Each structure stands twice: as structure tokens, then as C-alpha cells.
Amino acid sequence: MPEGLSERQEQILGLMVRAYIETGQPVGSKTLVEQFQLDVSPATVRNELAVLDELGYLVQLHTSAGRIPTESGYRYFVQRLLGEFELPVREQQMIRHQFHQARLDMEQWMRLAAAVLARTSQGASVITAPRPRPNRFKHVELIATQGRLVLMILVLYGGDVKQQMLTLAEPLEQERLSAAAERLNRFFEGRSAAEMIARISQFEGQDLEADVTRLVADTIRMADARDISDVYRDGVVNLLDDEGTRQAVRVLEERTLLADVLSQVSDTGTSGVQVIIGGEGRWEELKDCTFIVSRYGAEGDLSGELAVLGPTRMPYGRNISAVRYVADIMSSFVFDYYVERSLLADRGDDQ
């Protein structure tokens, strides 16, 4: 897809998004020119709007109305036009202040983090307890049974063993299966589910290997997801005002759904904050919603996810930096907590 937006088009798209986020009303050419005192005429803006419309960044709800950003529009905005945004110092202080109030345990930290995020974002928030690194692939064995049925035995680092059956398109000999397993073992040793999927293109054209990789990754993901036990939410009420965000409550409520979203999102290797706009086509429930997620904690060692969920029409700069800020704070707590626990480990439990 050609990305050639002129500077002026980018400017206009940016202003459209900002204006719409602020007012919630469809924005027209005239409004835009007046509001931001552009030194071009509404007609010129109209032409550009038509282009942006055609490129799929804007839509009209009906012919005689202004335009509003599409999901792609928001994405372009967030990725290229938003720039770095720092939470106002005032807000930072407020947040830090709340965290500094008392010496708390991990559970209370999390509850507090959820509360703070919900308040500053005007949306809902979720936070999962820090937990050990995601499961990693160690070894796979493929065993022909009869016909097109194959038994897959998957061994994970840490010693877990999973079994799965898979059905092939056509029967294959054990030799071919073993070769495939061998190849996977060599290639994926020590990888997480997300890393495997990221590298799946390696097996372009080799259907068996690709299929098995996907199955393995899914199985690992399920094992990962099961570990999400403690989840704290807050601000769910904030989702109720908005018609579009209502069904997003399902995602927060059903732990399997939430685990699914979180695991697919936060584990892509990219560190830092990620923004999922409109469910990216993968989650119907997140249509009209934006999900801002970040990992926190000791990367790969003991880490959890932390997210804000709100309508697509939300203050992105503010919320993204809020998530980042709180994630940083929580990370340092995890570190403290972790260190402390390690030191106390041989003391045993009271109670």
C-alpha cells in the first residue's frame, strides 16, 4: 500500500483526528479552516479530504456530514503524527504522589495502578500480576499413528509436556515427519510462542512445518494464558457511557478472552507500549475500542501486563504516556519486590 501522504495531507489528517477526538462531532472543511486558521480555503481542504477519504483514513457517515477518522486514520495518527508525548508534570506528580503514600504489598500496588490508570485515562484499566517468563519451546516429536493422524509431543523448558493430535491433508511417512520435527527443533529451540510465529515465514511453502509451528505456538500460548490468574480491573463504569465500548466489557470480564488478547499483544517482542485500535480485525468485541497495553516488570523474568481500554475516540497522547508512566513505576516495584523476595526466600512463610 502506497504511503505517499503529502505534508499538507498529513497536517490535515492530524487536525481532523485531533478535532474529532476533542469534539466528538464529524468535522467539515469549513470548521477545520476556521478552527485552526489555515491559510488555504475550505475548497482546497475539501480536495485533500476527498483524497484522505479515498485512501481510507476518513469516512463520512452520510453525504452531507463532516468526516470522522477510520481505524486506519487513527493508526496513521498514532504511528506517525502523534510524536512523543509527555504526561504533564502535574499529572506525573499526582500519580507519583498516590504511589508514594504508603508501603504496600504487590496486590495493593496492582489495585492502585488499576485505579490510577482508570482515573487518568477516563477509561477502563486492567493489570495482571507479574508472573514468570513465557513458556519456551524445547523439543517436539511427531509420531505417525494411522492414516493422516499424527501425534505431536511437545516438550517445554521447565519440563512441561503437552500432547496434541493433528490431522494431515494426506498421510506422510514417519521419516518425513521426523525430518520436519528435527528441522523445527533446530530452528526454534528456546523460543517463545510469539517468536515462533514471527519467524514462521522461514517455512514458506513447507506446509507441514508451518502447520506444526502454528499448532506448537498455539499450545504454548494456551499454557501461557493459563497462568493469568490475578487480574485487577478498574473503571469499567467508564465504558458504559459509550455505545461502542459496551461490548468490550466482555473482554475484560472473560479471562480467556482477555488472556488471548494480552498474550497475542504483549508478547511480540517489541518492548514498550502497544496500541491496538479497533481490534485490528481480530477481535470483534474490540471494534470501536482502543487497547493500550504495556508489559511491566523484569522483562522475560517476572512480568505482567497493564492496559487501558477506552473508545477509539480517546486522548491518545495522554493515555499512552500514562500507561508508559505507570508501567515504569510498577516495573520498579516488581524489581524491589523480586529482590526482597529473593533475599527472604530461605526464611520460610509465616502464617
Add this chain to the structure above:
Amino acid sequence: MPEGLSERQEQILGLMVRAYIETGQPVGSKTLVEQFQLDVSPATVRNELAVLDELGYLVQLHTSAGRIPTESGYRYFVQRLLGEFELPVREQQMIRHQFHQARLDMEQWMRLAAAVLARTSQGASVITAPRPRPNRFKHVELIATQGRLVLMILVLYGGDVKQQMLTLAEPLEQERLSAAAERLNRFFEGRSAAEMIARISQFEGQDLEADVTRLVADTIRMADARDISDVYRDGVVNLLDDEGTRQAVRVLEERTLLADVLSQVSDTGTSGVQVIIGGEGRWEELKDCTFIVSRYGAEGDLSGELAVLGPTRMPYGRNISAVRYVADIMSSFVFDYYVERSLLADRGDDQ
């Protein structure tokens, strides 16, 4: 308030409530007669409806519409007309089946209970972890400081000590304060917050004693409420369809609010299921909602609360018996769990 409803009036009220619960539409005299094949004319029914309207059990949304039950109407219905309702055997089996699937730990039991309740009630559910008995009053001391300011020191069974300041209407001597404290100590020793409030009429006319009693009870309640740590919810989505129940989500979300409702409700000494209709004037958020609560567990020893929250217009018989049924099941688990823990207590913890 005179309660003299004639038998026919009761019958009509009952049918009104049932019909409205079923259809959700205001019910008129004609519909009522036709639907239930009454052997009186619509005009007669109209007269009775007018009476019920005047007594506050029914309202009209507008002149030319049928009537719907008021909160009082629902209450009358639940208390006197509903009778004992048993969950259909089919449902009982389904519920039991789900609980018998696997051997789980307490956390999973609770999660399951919440899920089951949400599903069968079509509403939201909450369940709190079983916890030790409510705090009990041991001793109070009132110490004059200066002017109208008095320091209250409250000692609870179990050793907790709480301090509170209170401001009197007029200064009093230490002697008078000590006498009051003495009286309270004699009278309330070993009582829970709810029991104290229930007996407060004892101090009719003795403002100081009554005031202190209230303060003490509140302080104890706060201590009780703080113990609500583990809360499981489910079915919150079910509240979103209904306009009136939306704000009830706040109650489920804010633990302080929830703790408040639960503690005031479930601790009144009455065992069994309690039905709070329309917030009973005490909780604005529960307007248009009904909260069905029950304690479960070993009464006074290790017990939690379990509730269904839905619109006022809900299937009462069904939901009440569902709550009772699940509460019974959970009680037996608590017993098992408790016994098991006691037996293992001296073994120490693994992990």
C-alpha cells in the same frame, strides 16, 4: 401503615407483577383479565388497580398506559405472594453437574459459583471469599481531651485497637464519659456491629451513648469491610442491556461500596437469603436493581457472601432459589475445605 389487602387485591397484585416481569410492558386491566381468564370484568379490576395504585404498590408511567409495580409492589410480592419456590430439578442437576466436574481449590470454586449464578440468573453475580467471623466488640474507653473533643479507644476481640476522635455537642466531664463507656462495655461485650445497631434502641434518649454506639459500630464495620479482599464477579455484561441497572456496575466495581452493601445486608443476623429491592432508599446506585444476597460457609466462623444483582424486573423465584442452592453447595465446600485445612495445619506449607 395498614396492610389490609383483600385476597382479590393480593391476587391481582401478584398477577400484575408476574405479567410485568414476563413481558416488560405496562399491564392494563383488560390484558390482565384476558391473559389469566379472571371471572370478573376489566372494570372491577380497574377499581382494584386504582386502590393498589393509591397504596403505592403500582404506578402508571402516564395516564393512558397500564401500570407497573413499584418497589413496594415488588417487596410485597416477594415477601408475601411468592411463596417457596424450588429451582427446577433440571436446573439443579445442571448446577450440580458443573460443580462435580473436578476437584478444585477454593479460588476455582468461587469462580465457578460466580459463573453459574451469572448464567442461571441472567444477571451479574458476586462472591466474596470466606473469611473469619466479623469483629466483635470488647471494650471502649472515652477520654476527654479539651473542649468538646473526645478520644475514643476501641478494643476488639482478637486484639485490634482502633482510635477515633469524636466531637460532642457540648463539653462533658470525664466522669460522665467514663460512665457511658462503662455502660457500653457492660451492654455490648462480645457483640458484632450489626448486633449493636440492632440493640441501639436501648439508649433511647441517651444521646451520648447512642452516638458512641453508632461510631463504634461504624468503626467495627470498617474493620470488617477491609477484610473483603477476594471478590469474584461474573455476568457484569448482563447488566448493560438494561438502562436502569447500568450504574449498578459501580457497586460491583468499587470494593468500598460493595463492602458497605454486603456488610450491612448480610450481617443482620437473619440467616438465609435476603432480597434488597431498589436499594431500599439507602443506595442510590441500586435504584431499579435487585440484590439477592446470602451468606455461605460456617456461620460466624468462616463465611462469605454470595449475591446476584439484576434489574428489579427479574424472575424472583428462580433467582432466589438459585442463590440459596449455590450458597448451600458452597457451604459444604467451605466445610470440607476448613476441615481439610485444620487437619493439615501442622504439616506446614509446601512451595
Add this chain to the structure above:
DNA sequence: TGTTAGCACTCTTGCGCTGAGAGTGCTAAT
């Protein structure tokens, strides 16, 4: 006296119409 039939009255609801307003797309001029 309690019950019933009849009837006028009230109020909501849905429908169709209309005019105002906003914003667009196109064309021709700069």
C-alpha cells in the same frame, strides 16, 4: 353494596411532511 357496561377523555406512539442547516462535489475562473 359490589359489579358491570358504556363512554368520553387523555396520553403515547408512529408516520409523513417540511424547512433549516451543514457539508459536499463539481465547474469555471484566477
Add this chain to the structure above:
DNA sequence: ATTAGCACTCTCAGCGCAAGAGTGCTAACA
């Protein structure tokens, strides 16, 4: 390339109107 002008489209709020539902009242009836 930009702009002014203009016809066009579509929503939305307001209005009136007729249908429908349900009531309250009165007078007749058992």
C-alpha cells in the same frame, strides 16, 4: 495549484394527525 460559487444531498428537529391503549367516571344491574 488554488479558489469562489453553486447546485445537490442528506440529516434533523418540529409539527400535525390518526390510531391505539387504558383509564376514570357514571349509570344501570344483581
